Amino acid sequence: MSTLYRIRWVSSKGPIWWVLLAAIALDGNNGLFPVAFAIVEGETKESWSFFLYYLHSIIGTNTNRMPLCFMTDRQKGVVEAINKIVPEATHRVCGRHLYNNFKKKFPGLNLRNHFWVAARAYNSRVFNFAMDKMKRDKKDAYEWLIEKPLHSWSRHAFDPRVRSDHVTNNMIESFNQWVGDLRGKPILTLVDSLRVKLMGRIHCRYDKACAWESLVTPKIRQKLNVIRQDSRMCIVVFAGGEEYEVTEGVSRFVVNLHAKSCACRAWEISGLPCKHAAACIARKRANLEEYCDEYYSKATYLRAYGGIIHPISDESMWPVGNHEVVEPPPLRRLPGRPKKNRRRELDEPTPGSQSRRSSTIRCCICKQFGHNKRTCQRGPVKGKPSSNAGHQGERPHV
Structure with missing residues (x-):
């Protein structure tokens, strides 16, 4: 974790x-x-x-x-x-x-x-x-x-x-x-409900992780696949030991596999091999997953979710204690209508407000935006045949 x-x-x-x-x-x-x-x-x-x-x-x-x-x-x-x-x-x-x-x-x-x-x-x-x-x-x-x-x-x-x-x-x-x-x-209902939700989440995630076959978690495995694809554009020159020189476009980077470092510093900050390091690992014919930080491993994930939250019986079965009765907080009436959702920024769209269809109107006659075929100035006048109507039955000139 x-x-x-x-x-x-x-x-x-x-x-x-x-x-x-x-x-x-x-x-x-x-x-x-x-x-x-x-x-x-x-x-x-x-x-x-x-x-x-x-x-x-x-x-x-x-x-x-x-x-x-x-x-x-x-x-x-x-x-x-x-x-x-x-x-x-x-x-x-x-x-x-x-x-x-x-x-x-x-x-x-x-x-x-x-x-x-x-x-x-x-x-x-x-x-x-x-x-x-x-x-x-x-x-x-x-x-x-x-x-x-x-x-x-x-x-x-x-x-x-x-x-x-x-x-x-x-x-x-x-x-x-x-x-x-x-x-x-x-x-009390809130705290107990959070406990139940956490208890179920920890158990569910641990069971799913036991079936994983890779050394790293599934999300990280997907990221590594993208990194592999990006690394194909890099040119690797082996310098000796664990050091490499990688060229990407007009930029060059020094990679040290032993120190798990790259000049771009993405590997050091994230803990995942960058595309320059991935190109060097591929040249070495090593497993990319073995160069990820331990934090992303399956073993660490299982340790994080290995514990359990023990269940609690009904309140009527609890032993009677001598502790003081905790009173609820005082009532407080808030101004206005109670809000259920967080306040959003002015330029942040609300969920579901964006339509999948484009709101821009395009005319099918002149192919211009801002109007349709009914209001198109180039369209045929209502009640009059179009210019092509009188020539539909004529034979073309040879």
Whole structure:
């Protein structure tokens, strides 16, 4: 399981106000792995500190020699809580939320393209190229963005020990869908329902993984197939030992299979061999799956889902305790109609709103856009025969 944890909060949609804080990791098959969650009274610095304190006490500082890394949407108080409770952890910011703040001040398609090229750049050469183009187009946008810590939003500055190249929190949005209608349930019902869902998910994924035949997970195997296809465009020159020189177009890259490194740095950041390394591995006639990081292996996946959540009997069978009765939070009436879905951006389409058919009208007579054959100026006048009608029965001239 990855040490990159997505920190997320989900608010209630009922008369009793609560906030669900969750820490979610990614397994080796790009699936969500809920690590911990807590019910708190609100999204505050104190709540995040409480949650991160107990999370840190369980998972520790260094997991299998991999540093902790948190990716957030910069929610209220979460950055201060991370710096206070887990100062040794690295912190990433969701690129989509960072861009939403960026485009409010600096809109435009060119600036958008420069932003995402810089955010997804695996090496400093591509990053500097994109930032230089942004600086020429809009110097204020460049200065605003360059002030942000590079290790929090650009791939080339990520800690390679984390073995994750994700720059957005988009995948975590499915956690809201996974919680689903439980957001309107009482707290005890919510917690018990989450336990049951987790219990079934862990067992189901473990059983499916036992039938896998490859060394890596299915999602990673699909990625490796794409990498193999892309590597066919590379020219490999063996230098000796485990070192190679790979030419792709007009660019050259140095690959070291022993160190699992490439000059493009995609292998170091993601933990998966890049297309340049894949070309060298193919020349060596070795198995590409053996050069993937252990995090993507079937064995690691089985260890992640090897534990079980033990079932719980009915509440009537529980032993009577002397603990204090926990009262529910006070009722809080929210203004307006309760919302079930998250608030979307202005330029973000709603699900199902886009039609599969094109909304552009095209005339079948003149082949122009904006009108149909009934309003076409070149079409035949109503009640009069077309110009070709009088010649249908005539013999052609020889």
